[in-house]
Structure formats: structure tokens, C-alpha cells
Amino acid sequence: MSHLEIxxxxxxxxxxxxxxxxxxxxxxxGAIAVFHQLIQRQALDKELMIDVVDxxxxxxxxxxxxxxxxxxxxxxxxxxxxxxxxxxRRAQGSLSExxxxxxxxxxxxxxxxxxxxALGFAGDRLLLRLEDRLWAPNRxxxxxxxxxxxxxALEAAGHPDSAVVALEEDRRRAxxxxxxxxxxxxx
Amino acid sequence: MATWKSxxxxxxxxxxxxxxxxxxxQMILRRQGALDEAVFAELRLRRGVYGQRYDNGRRHDGLxxxxxxxPSGETTKGPGTYWDAPGMMRLKIPGGLLSAEQLEVLAxxxxxxxxxxxxxxxxxxxxxxxxxxEDTPDLMRRLGAVGISTREACGNSVRNITACPISGVCADxxxxxxxxxxxxxxYLLGHQAVQDFGRKFKISFSGCGGSACALxxxxxxxxxxxxxxxxxxxxxxFRAYVGxxxxxxxxxxxxxxxxxxxxxxxxxxxxxCLLFAEHGEKRNRAxxxxxxxxxxxxxxxxxEMVAEKRQTLADDPRWSTYLAPFVEQPVASQAPxxxxxxxxxxxxxxxxxxxxxRQRQSGYSTVTVALPLGDFTGDxxxxxxxxxxxxxxxxxxxxxxQNIVLRWVSDADLATLYAQLADAGLAQPGAETIADITSCPxxxxxxxxxxxxxxxAAELRSRYLARTxxxxxxxxxxKVSGCFNSCGQHHIADIxxxxxxxxxxxxxxxxFQLVIGGKWAENGGAYGLAIGAIPSKNVPHALSMxxxxxxxxxxxxxxxxxxxxxxGKAELKTLxxxxxxxxxxxxxxxxxxxxxxxxxxxxxxxxxxxxxxEVISPVQFGLAESEKEAFSAQLALDxxxxxxxxxxxxxxxxxxxxxxxxxxxxxxxxxxxxxxxxRRLFIDTELFFDPYAGGKxxxxxxxxxxxxxxxxxxxxxxxxxxxxxxxxxxxxxxxGRM
Ligand code: SF4
Numbered sequence: 001m002s003h004l005e006i007x008x009x010x011x012x013x014x015x016x017x018x019x020x021x022x023x024x025x026x027x028x029x030g031a032i033a034v035f036h037q038l039i040q041r042q043a044l045d046k047e048l049m050i051d052v053v054d055x056x057x058x059x060x061x062x063x064x065x066x067x068x069x070x071x072x073x074x075x076x077x078x079x080x081x082x083x084x085x086x087x088x089r090r091a092q093g094s095l096s097e098x099x100x101x102x103x104x105x106x107x108x109x110x111x112x113x114x115x116x117x118a119l120g121f122a123g124d125r126l127l128l129r130l131e132d133r134l135w136a137p138n139r140x141x142x143x144x145x146x147x148x149x150x151x152x153a154l155e156a157a158g159h160p161d162s163a164v165v166a167l168e169e170d171r172r173r174a175x176x177x178x179x180x181x182x183x184x185x186x187x
Numbered sequence: 188m189a190t191w192k193s194x195x196x197x198x199x200x201x202x203x204x205x206x207x208x209x210x211x212x213q214m215i216l217r218r219q220g221a222l223d224e225a226v227f228a229e230l231r232l233r234r235g236v237y238g239q240r241y242d243n244g245r246r247h248d249g250l251x252x253x254x255x256x257x258p259s260g261e262t263t264k265g266p267g268t269y270w271d272a273p274g275m276m277r278l279k280i281p282g283g284l285l286s287a288e289q290l291e292v293l294a295x296x297x298x299x300x301x302x303x304x305x306x307x308x309x310x311x312x313x314x315x316x317x318x319x320x321e322d323t324p325d326l327m328r329r330l331g332a333v334g335i336s337t338r339e340a341c342g343n344s345v346r347n348i349t350a351c352p353i354s355g356v357c358a359d360x361x362x363x364x365x366x367x368x369x370x371x372x373x374y375l376l377g378h379q380a381v382q383d384f385g386r387k388f389k390i391s392f393s394g395c396g397g398s399a400c401a402l403x404x405x406x407x408x409x410x411x412x413x414x415x416x417x418x419x420x421x422x423x424x425f426r427a428y429v430g431x432x433x434x435x436x437x438x439x440x441x442x443x444x445x446x447x448x449x450x451x452x453x454x455x456x457x458x459x460c461l462l463f464a465e466h467g468e469k470r471n472r473a474x475x476x477x478x479x480x481x482x483x484x485x486x487x488x489x490x491e492m493v494a495e496k497r498q499t500l501a502d503d504p505r506w507s508t509y510l511a512p513f514v515e516q517p518v519a520s521q522a523p524x525x526x527x528x529x530x531x532x533x534x535x536x537x538x539x540x541x542x543x544x545r546q547r548q549s550g551y552s553t554v555t556v557a558l559p560l561g562d563f564t565g566d567x568x569x570x571x572x573x574x575x576x577x578x579x580x581x582x583x584x585x586x587x588x589q590n591i592v593l594r595w596v597s598d599a600d601l602a603t604l605y606a607q608l609a610d611a612g613l614a615q616p617g618a619e620t621i622a623d624i625t626s627c628p629x630x631x632x633x634x635x636x637x638x639x640x641x642x643x644a645a646e647l648r649s650r651y652l653a654r655t656x657x658x659x660x661x662x663x664x665x666k667v668s669g670c671f672n673s674c675g676q677h678h679i680a681d682i683x684x685x686x687x688x689x690x691x692x693x694x695x696x697x698x699f700q701l702v703i704g705g706k707w708a709e710n711g712g713a714y715g716l717a718i719g720a721i722p723s724k725n726v727p728h729a730l731s732m733x734x735x736x737x738x739x740x741x742x743x744x745x746x747x748x749x750x751x752x753x754x755g756k757a758e759l760k761t762l763x764x765x766x767x768x769x770x771x772x773x774x775x776x777x778x779x780x781x782x783x784x785x786x787x788x789x790x791x792x793x794x795x796x797x798x799x800x801e802v803i804s805p806v807q808f809g810l811a812e813s814e815k816e817a818f819s820a821q822l823a824l825d826x827x828x829x830x831x832x833x834x835x836x837x838x839x840x841x842x843x844x845x846x847x848x849x850x851x852x853x854x855x856x857x858x859x860x861x862x863x864x865x866r867r868l869f870i871d872t873e874l875f876f877d878p879y880a881g882g883k884x885x886x887x888x889x890x891x892x893x894x895x896x897x898x899x900x901x902x903x904x905x906x907x908x909x910x911x912x913x914x915x916x917x918x919x920x921x922x923g924r925m
Contacts, residue, residue: 069257
């Protein structure tokens with residue numbers, strides 16, 4: 001798998017950790033109403049917002065989702081980390097273009113819910129996954145190459161010198177990285 | 188450019204690979220407009236690619252109805268179904284049997300193509316939601332590579348074949364039905380005999396007649412394992428039932444044969460499928476299930492027809508070859524697990540009480556993983572795969588109650604297994620209790636949903652999980668459907684609910700009909716009937732009232748089913764009457780939205796409320812009158828008075844029709860006049876037509892009117908009572924539209 005091939009990896013996921021409130025579980029009830037209000041106000045630019053999904057009954061994973069045509073957003077509890085999750089579903093372009101788009105969409109969503117849900121984010125940290133087992137299978141040599149590709153893409157997206165570290169975890173999961181940005185995405 | 192097609196070349200059988208390529212070509216043709224949208228819709232359904240709520244490009248956001256302007260514009264994947272709209276993908280998991288490897292692939296697919304969640308259906312199946320049609324060919328390829336098909340998972344064909352999830356380890360069974368379910372599935376999949384049905388066709392296998400595991404009674408064909416001594420040898424076979432089904436008006440299956448030898452299982456089914464294709468209704472979907480063919484000919488004539496058709500079939504080696512290599516489920520060798528450090532005290536013992544059952548084989552147990560609303564995540568699926576490999580025989584089984592059963596758990600491993608499940612968030616207690624509620628997708632994703640079945644189920648579940656319950660109450664089954672179609676199997680629950688709506692003073696309010704009298708045991712042994720519509724937000728309160736009454740007034744050892752029969756529905760209806768009242772919009776707005784969905788319910792219908800008080804229209808009065816008649820029909824039915832029941836049901840429909848006529852300022856009294864005017868003003872104009880069911884409900888009145896002088900059987904009276912209830916619901920809906 002070459003650098004060039006990893007550029008094709010689709011379905012980029014970005015997760016911005018929530019540090020307040022702690023535990024974050026207390027916000028999920030409010031999130032249902034807030035997500036519905038975002039649709040009513042058509043608050044997300046360039047997103048075709050479709051519906052809100054309630055998975056609060058699940059002990060893990062995404063709890064409340066906002067389904068859009070191009071992306072899914074969620075308050076997500078997977079990996080033992082509560083966070084705002086962005087999942088690119090149908091974005092086009094190179095990985096850096098999609099990363100840049102993803103970061104701006106994640107930021108816009110975070111800004112839209114930060115006040116109504118009284119949230120605090122770890123704005124300089126991200127969990128990044130490439131949910132594409134065809135172009136980015138979770139193997140150590142792919143992870144190494146992807147690390148470089150992602151760092152470059154982050155630089156092109158306005159985040160130079162970001163620290164990208166491959167996650168050492170179950171190889172059946174989508175290839176994952178922890179990212180430390182030099183400049184916080186949101187404060 | 189790498190593709191899944193090239194990556195998996197060789198891993199998928201050639202015919203399947205060709206089928207998926209063919210579907211991809213059909214997608215291209217449809218996008219070019221070269222393939223008719225209705226034809227394409229049936230083609231994709233037969234590949235498991237289903238529609239989902241809002242795929243007509245409109246959604247009410249609680250304030251206004253908005254159009255969803257998908258990028259592909261006017262391109263559709265079926266009539267009124269936009270190409271880009273998220274859809275549902277249903278798989279076929281015969282008998283609910285999944286291997287560890289399959290669980291891992293399902294996890295990947297849920298994460299990459301859906302919303303991260305795997306949903307277990309009431310047919311032991313898996314479906315994914317929010318899938319884009321363009322992702323479906325790769326999804327099918329990746330499934331095909333691990334032996335899972337989506338073929339004929341939806342559409343007018345043989346749906347997923349169900350079987351007892353504890354077959355092979357159950358103490359009560361005649362024998363393990365698993366290989367028969369698998370064998371029949373393999374035989375019928377894509378078979379020419381099942382390609383020309385007018386409607387879906389459902390088959391189940393039960394290991395015994397007493398439990399409810401596979402619900403023979405509600406299937407087009409229900410097989411119940413039986414053995415017979417022939418020439419000193421024990422032969423395996425099945426008692427065969429035909430013509431059962433839930434849906435709007437449920438039918439109990441009828442006995443076709445006391446004993447079908449295992450060698451005859453496939454040809455007999457083949458013959459029935461041919462008869463269904465020949466005689467089943469093709470145009471009127473409402474009368475297209477096998478139950479109508481059986482009813483048309485009568486079971487005796489139908490039995491003869493099956494035998495005649497069977498004789499025409501040329502021998503096929505496949506009828507018996509699938510039996511040869513089968514050996515009973517081997518016992519997986521288990522290293523006794525160390526319980527140290529795994530004990531979690533009372534939580535473990537509570538879980539053991541509700542979720543663990545002894546197997547027939549000593550030293551082993553089955554464990555039920557109680558999935559909330561049938562959902563689990565990709566990570567949880569991988570955790571289950573690990574468990575299947577470490578503790579089981581490498582497989583798990585899905586259940587019709589939307590759970591997962593783990594078999595062959597060494598008793599010594601229970602504590603460590605519990606710890607592992609708990610770490611994965613899968614050790615919730617209360618399996619197969621009142622807290623373990625079955626629900627269809629309802630308004631969350633189903634286009635036909637009226638009320639939020641999942642929202643209600645989640646609410647009831649959290650309330651009952653938090654309580655310590657009287658064992659008799661804990662053992663009850665609650666099942667919820669979002670509409671009358673009964674995908675949540677509300678008819679055979681101890682307590683069922685199905686979604687309806689009511690228009691009150693210009694506002695539409697979500698409600699659920701309370702259904703009682705059903706029986707989960709004996710393979711879905713009795714169907715309940717609706718006794719009253721309760722506003723959604725009052726359902727938990729109404730349920731508590733019924734359960735409290737049962738707890739205090741039941742006779743010793745009296746089952747809920749017997750209790751309902753003894754006290755009568757009238758008493759229970761009176762009991763819940765206070766909960767049927769809806770506070771005005773200005774008193775309590777919470778009643779005007781549904782569980783788990785803060786949007787105001789159908790606000791597009793809203794007018795300005797009258798603060799001074801509720802205004803009851805003559806139509807509402809008339810509809811209330813019709814409900815009273817429908818209820819008296821039920822009471823007559825309970826008393827075994829078929830004629831009185833059918834007459835009261837007919838009067839209920841007349842009253843509902845007359846109520847609507849009053850809304851048109853027309854006052855008539857004679858039955859003939861009511862029917863004539865109703866036909867002119869509501870049927871000919873299609874004003875009464877349901878957006879999805881068309882004129883189906885209107886026909887109930889016409890049929891009852893034509894048959895008003897006939898003496899009905901108890902069975903047909905029961906159907907008339909069901910039809911009256913649905914006719915009244917349709918009248919409410921029509922009133923809402925007027
Ligand atoms: S019962 Fe109704 S709402 Fe529920 S899945 Fe079936 S059709 Fe949809």
C-alpha cells in the first residue's frame with residue numbers, strides 16, 4: 001500500500017473529545033432536542049440534514065446522531081472517550097481536501113452545540129479513523145505510511161506540525177490515530 | 188484502482204458475483220432512466236435494498252414540512268423514492284445463525300456503510316439503516332465473501348427462515364431443527380418456484396409445540412418437529428401448519444399435515460410455493476398472502492391440492508442430500524474457566540437468574556444477551572465474535588425477540604463470560620422479561636410508522652429494568668409495533684401496543700392501541716385484540732394500572748392470559764379509561780410529541796387551538812360511538828358469540844362511516860344509504876384511501892355489508908372484529924385529512 005493509495009481512503013472520521021461535563025452521559029437527553037433544533041434552524045451550512053437518531057439505550061458507541069447526506073455527526077462514547085464525532089459519508093476529493101472539509105464541519109458542529117449543551121472540548125486533540133478497509137486496512141505498515149500522509153494532509157489543511165500517532169489496538173477496527181494539533185480547533 | 192469486486196474475486200461464488208454485478212448494472216440503467224422505477228424497486232427489494240422514512244424527499248421538522256433536496260435531483264430508486272435518500276439493507280440469516288467471522292464482517296459494514304449499529308429484527312435477521320444505495324453492491328460482496336446473502340431478504344419472496352435459537356440444546360425439543368431450516372433456505376434461495384409471488388412468504392421451524400421459539404402459528408408455513416415410529420424405527424418429521432400470519436388482520440395457521448417425513452420436507456414446501464404462485468392474489472396486496480389462498484379453498488381442499496402438486500414434481504436429489512452430512516451439534520471442548528476476579532456479586536446472580544438457562548447437555552448453559560431494542564454496535568459485534576471463539580462453538584444465534592443466544596457455555600465459564608460481556612456493555616439482565624421489549628422500527632425509520640414504537644419501548648424498558656418485580660409480572664411479554672402491521676408482533680404478546688393517532692381540536696396526538704389477550708406460548712397460541720387507544724405519553728401509566736390490577740386481583744397461579752379472560756376486557760377498558768384523556772395543548776404540550784422525539788407531532792395538521800375549551804365535532808362523537816360498538820363486538824367474541832360479534836363489528840363500521848358522512852353535512856340512517864353515500868363520497872373520491880394501503884380498509888365495510896346476513900364462524904367473526912378496528916382507525920386518519 002503506497003502513500004498515493006492511502007490518499008484514496010474514504011470515510012474519514014474525526015472525534016473531538018468532550019471534557020465537560022464529566023461524565024458526558026448527562027448531556028445526551030439534551031442533545032436530542034438540540035440536534036432537532038439544528039435541523040429546524042438549518043444551522044449547518046452546506047449540509048443536507050435529514051434526521052436525528054436516538055441510540056441512548058446502547059451502553060457504548062454513538063448515542064445521538066444527526067444524519068446528513070454527506071456526513072453523520074454524533075455524541076459518541078466509543079473507545080472510552082466521550083466526544084463529538086464527525087463521519088464523512090460521501091465527501092469527494094483528496095484526503096487533504098476531505099480532511100480540511102471534515103475539520104471545518106466538525107468545528108462548525110462543535111460551535112453549534114457548545115452553548116446549548118454547555119460543553120467543553122479538548123480542542124487540540126482528535127481521534128482520527130479511516131473507515132475504509134479496502135484502501136486503509138489496519139496493518140502496521142499501512143499505519144506507518146498513513147501517519148505521514150495524514151500529517152501532510154493536516155499541514156495542507158492549516159494544521160502544520162501536528163503530532164499523529166497510530167493507535168495500537170485491535171486490528172479489526174478501522175485504522176485509527178490520535179492527533180495533537182498545534183493550534184486548537186475550538187477553544 | 189482497487190475495488191472490493193477485484194479484492195474479493197474468488198472469495199465469492201461465481202453465480203453470486205454475477206448477480207451482484209447484474210444489480211450494479213441495473214442501478215446504472217435506472218440512473219440513466221433506462222429501467223422503469225417500479226421494476227427497479229422490486230429488483231432492489233429482492234436484493235434486500237429497502238426504503239426508509241423520508242425517502243420521498245420530505246420531512247416535517249416539527250415546525251414546517253421541508254423538502255430534502257438530494258444532490259441526485261429527481262433520480263429515483265422507486266416510485267416516490269429518491270436515489271440519494273438513506274435506505275435500509277436487510278440480510279438473510281437463516282435460523283439466526285452467525286459465525287464469529289460473520290460477526291466481524293457485519294461490524295465492519297455497520298461502521299463503513301451504515302450508522303455504526305447492527306439491528307436484530309423479529310425474523311432473526313440483521314438490518315442496517317441509513318445506507319446509500321450506491322454502497323449496496325460492495326456491501327453485498329463483502330457479505331457474500333463470508334457466506335451471507337441478501338437475496339430475497341425483502342420483496343415478494345421467501346423471507347428469512349426462522350428456527351428455534353436453542354435447537355439442539357433444548358430439553359423439550361423432538362430434535363435439532365437447524366439443518367432443516369438451513370437446508371430449506373439453501374433449496375429455496377433463488378428457486379424458480381418462488382419468483383412469482385404476489386406477496387412475501389414466511390417459514391419457521393420449531394423444535395416443539397409448547398414454547399414460542401419459532402412461532403409456527405403466525406407463519407405461512409410453520410413446521411413443528413415430531414417423530415414417529417415406522418417399522419420399528421424412529422423417523423423424523425414435522426407437523427406442518429399453513430396460512431398463519433399477523434399483519435393488520437391476523438390469521439391462525441391451520442394444520443396441513445400431522446406428519447411430514449423429513450424426506451418430504453423440501454418437495455412439500457416446493458409444492459406449496461407453486462400453489463401460492465398459481466393461486467395467490469397478485470394485484471390486491473391486501474389479500475395476497477397464503478392465508479387467503481387457504482381460506483379461499485378451505486384447508487381440506489388445499490391439502491388435496493398440495494398432494495396433487497407434489498405428485499407432479501420430478502425427483503430432485505437435493506431433497507435428501509442436505510440431510511446426509513449432518514451430525515448433531517458437537518459439544519465444543521471448553522476449558523473450565525477460572526471464576527476468580529470475575530464475580531460481580533448481585534449483578535451476576537441477577538443476570539444468571541434471567542439470562543442463563545440450563546442446556547439439555549449437563550454442564551452447559553445457554554446465555555441470552557439482551558440487546559436493547561435489538562441494537563448492538565460494531566465494537567460489540569467484535570466482542571461477541573471473541574466470545575464465540577473463546578467460549579462457544581464459534582457461533583451465536585439471533586432470536587425473534589431481538590436478542591442473541593450463546594450456546595454451549597460451560598457452567599464453569601459463566602462468571603468470566605459475564606465479566607467479558609459486562610466489559611462490552613452486553614451484560615444487561617432481564618432477558619425474556621417484561622423489560623426485554625420487542626419493537627419494530629416504527630417512526631424512527633419505517634415509512635409506515637404512526638407512533639414511536641422504539642421510543643415507547645425504550646421508555647418502558649428503562650422503567651421496568653429499574654424495578655424489582657413480582658415474578659408473575661416479570662415474566663410477561665410486551666411487544667410494540669409502530670402501526671397496525673404488527674412487525675413488532677403485538678398480537679401475540681401478553682400486552683401489545685400498536686401506533687395510531689387521534690386528531691383532537693386541531694392537533695394530532697400520538698397514541699397506542701392497547702392489545703391484550705395474546706399468547707406468546709404455544710408458538711404464538713392466541714391473538715390479542717385492541718381494547719382502547721391511549722395517548723403515547725400515558726402508556727406507561729396505563730400499563731402500570733393493568734399490571735397492578737393483575738398483581739392484586741389474580742387468582743393463585745393464574746396466568747395473565749387467563750386473568751384477562753376471567754375479568755374480561757370491559758373491566759380492563761374501564762380501568763384504563765382515565766388514561767385515555769388528553770390534556771389540552773395549552774395544559775400539557777408534552778402529549779403532542781412522541782417518546783424520544785421532541786418535535787411536535789404532525790404539526791402540519793395544526794390549527795389554532797381554542798383556549799376556552801375543547802370543541803368536539805359530530806365526527807368525533809360518531810367515531811366514539813363506533814369504538815363503543817367495536818368493543819361490544821370484542822366482548823361478544825370473547826363470549827364465543829360469533830354472530831353477535833360479527834354484527835356488532837359491522838355496526839361499528841357503519842357508525843364510523845356515518846360519522847364521516849356527518850362531517851360532510853350528510854345525515855342518513857339506513858345501512859344501505861350509509862354504504863351508498865360512503866362509496867360515493869369516500870371511496871370513489873379515494874378520500875378514505877390510506878396513502879399506503881389504498882382502498883383496503885374501505886373494502887372491509889363493503890365486504891361486511893355484503894355478508895351481513897351470513898352466519899359467520901368464530902374465526903371469520905374474529906377477523907371482522909379486527910377489520911372493524913382497522914376501519915375505525917382509517918376513519919380517524921381520514922378525519923385527520925378532511
Ligand atoms: S409495524 Fe408498521 S411501523 Fe412497524 S415496521 Fe411494520 S410497517 Fe413499520
